[in-house]
Amino acid sequence: MAAITIAFEVDSDRLGSYTDEHLAQLWHIGQANPAPFGDAAACNFAELVGREVIRRWLAQVSPALWTHQASHVAAKTEWRA
Template identity: 50%
Template sequence: MTKISVTFEIDDTKLRGASDTHLATLWHVVQANPAPHGDKHAGEIAERIAREIVRRWLGGVEPELWRHQGRSYYWSNLCRFARYEAGGAPGTPEWDAGTWVPRPAPDTGSCDGGARGDR
């Protein structure tokens, strides 16, 4: 077999229309590009292809909703310092008539809560 050269032409304006298989092939091609590391154009096309791959991947991923909310800090502290005593069985109207009662303070064995720096 004789030595052959293969050339790829990539039109970055058509990446959105490329099939997933073709896009994956382009990713491998740009990574195998013999251009020196740090080459401006090699890096730019690799980044464009990577961004299209990520755009498609995230397009099918549901965003996590409600993980962080303004009230989360207060709820976290409420649960740290108090516990809920229900007013009745779960699912009954009396359940909601319960009360929050203080949690006992942890016994640290010192008056300053153990913040003396000798830990």
């Protein structure tokens, strides 16, 4: 089989509208991009996709609400080993 070139055109302004499956594919495309290290367009695209992945993940994760409380300060200073 002869070598082929496959190009992808992505509207980065629409990342929020793509399905999770499509976004995952875009993540791989962004990382496999053959652009030189430090290429501004490649780096910006990869960062935008990564931020959308993180945004979606955080939307599904409950925050830790009670990890640090004012009452913990008193408890820490009273505790002795």
